[in-house]
Amino acid sequence: MRIFKRKLYEKLLDWKNNRSGRTAVLIEGARRVGKSTLARQFAQNEYESYVMIDFSIVKKDILELFDSIADLDYFFLQLQFRLGVSLKERKSLIIFDEVQMCPKARQAIKHLVADG
Numbered sequence: 001m002r003i004f005k006r007k008l009y010e011k012l013l014d015w016k017n018n019r020s021g022r023t024a025v026l027i028e029g030a031r032r033v034g035k036s037t038l039a040r041q042f043a044q045n046e047y048e049s050y051v052m053i054d055f056s057i058v059k060k061d062i063l064e065l066f067d068s069i070a071d072l073d074y075f076f077l078q079l080q081f082r083l084g085v086s087l088k089e090r091k092s093l094i095i096f097d098e099v100q101m102c103p104k105a106r107q108a109i110k111h112l113v114a115d116g
Helices: 002-018 035-046 060-067 070-083 103-116
Strands: 049-054 092-097
Touching: 002 035, 002 092, 035 049, 035 060, 060 103, 092 103
Parallel strands: 049 092
Antiparallel strands: none
């Protein structure tokens, strides 16, 4: 399992160094193999700050932010305020865990990536 995680971590580094800000990355795999842990470790090691939104346990006030994603400045300000995290352009990572549970968040990804 350790070799698999190292290879995936290297792929995430490649994404960050060559495509970060222009594309989203999707980590797929069987349940309970460490995808969320790997994403969190990557964010902690490679970014100044990050937020991880787990849609299996997300609070209603965070979920409501995805109802209208048209104003991205408002979205990011509210996300920072509600989660108590300072997000910095190109130096922060947003992780959506269990994103399949929130269609509005999946739809928002293209707008978030376009904004950088």
